[in-house]
Every structure is written in C-alpha cells, then in structure tokens.
Amino acid sequence: MCSLLKEFQASYLREPHVASLENVCSFHMWMIAKTADAETAGALYLRFLDRGAKHGLVSDACDVCAHIRREEAARVKEFADLLERPETLKWLREQGALCVPHARELLAHAPEQLQSDVLLALNKRGAELRKKLVHLVREAQGRRPVHGGVLGRVAEYLVAQRGLGLRS
Numbered sequence: 001m002c003s004l005l006k007e008f009q010a011s012y013l014r015e016p017h018v019a020s021l022e023n024v025c026s027f028h029m030w031m032i033a034k035t036a037d038a039e040t041a042g043a044l045y046l047r048f049l050d051r052g053a054k055h056g057l058v059s060d061a062c063d064v065c066a067h068i069r070r071e072e073a074a075r076v077k078e079f080a081d082l083l084e085r086p087e088t089l090k091w092l093r094e095q096g097a098l099c100v101p102h103a104r105e106l107l108a109h110a111p112e113q114l115q116s117d118v119l120l121a122l123n124k125r126g127a128e129l130r131k132k133l134v135h136l137v138r139e140a141q142g143r144r145p146v147h148g149g150v151l152g153r154v155a156e157y158l159v160a161q162r163g164l165g166l167r168s
C-alpha cells in the first residue's frame with residue numbers, strides 16, 4: 001500500500017471503531033483478523049456472523065476504506081507540511097513508495113523551493129530498485145545464484161504505487 005496512508009491504516013486497524021463498522025471488504029476483513037486484538041475482532045465477527053445468519057452478507061462496500069478515504073486529503077497536507085524537515089525527505093528517499101496520485105498531490109502542496117528535492121526523493125527509491133533488479137535478471141540469466149529479496153522489495157514497491165485500491 002502507498003506509504004502515505006499505510007501507517008494510518010495500520011493504527012486504525014489495531015483498534016477499529018467496531019460499533020461503527022457495518023460493512024468490511026475482504027481485504028480489511030483479513031487485516032482485522034491479523035492486527036486487531038482478539039476481543040475487538042471477536043466482537044465484530046460475532047456481529048457479522050449473527051447478521052449473516054439472518055440476512056446474508058450482501059454488501060461489498062467497506063467502512064474501513066471509506067474511513068481512510070475521508071482522511072486522505074488531510075494526510076497529504078500534513079505530510080507536505082513536514083517536508084521542510086530533512087528527515088522527511090530522507091524517509092521519502094529511502095522508504096517512500098507513494099502511489100502516483102498521492103505523489104502528484106504531495107508535489108502540488110510542497111513548498112516551491114523544495115519541489116525539485118521532493119521530485120528527486122520520490123524517484124530515488126524506484127531508480128535504485130530498478131538498478132538492483134536489472135542486476136538480478138542478468139545474474140539469473142547467467143545461471144548465477146541470486147538473492148530473491150530484491151524481488152520482494154520490488155513487488156512491495158509496485159503494490160504501493162498502485163495506491164489504495166479502496167472501495168467506496
């Protein structure tokens with residue numbers, strides 16, 4: 001997932017507002033099982049089970065996706081405000097994997113004197129991964145042993161770029 005909302009989603013899913021959740025998409029259903037505490041997830045699933053027994057689980061809408069969507073604009077703005085700090089740019093260069101729409105928005109909100117630094121930082125990680133990937137492909141073609149870890153990092157990067165993939 002896009003780095004911009006990953007942490008926000010993770011912290012929400014550790015303690016979801018169970019009472020306000022009526023519909024949850026498959027992705028977030030699994031995430032809640034994985035990350036929420038047993039009491040919280042248990043109470044939610046119990047409600048869904050009982051409702052499912054009565055009405056069936058029909059809706060594909062997701063209240064978690066909707067919650068994240070509502071925060072989106074505020075998060076982009078908040079992150080843009082942090083760009084003046086050197087550690088923010090450093091994080092972006094080394095860890096950042098923003099989806100294309102959020103990268104664009106972030107650039108639009110970035111202070112003018114930082115625009116080119118932000119653009120560089122946004123592209124840095126992809127460029128580095130590309131270099132490693134080209135090397136890996138060459139080694140593999142030469143039948144030399146390769147470290148598959150790069151593939152996992154590239155996959156993670158590509159998934160992040162795809163953005164949120166949220167339901168409305």
Ligand SMILES: [Zn+2]
Nearest residue numbers: 025028062065
């Ligand atoms: Zn969802």
Ligand SMILES: [Zn+2]
Nearest residue numbers: 002099102163
């Ligand atoms: Zn994004």
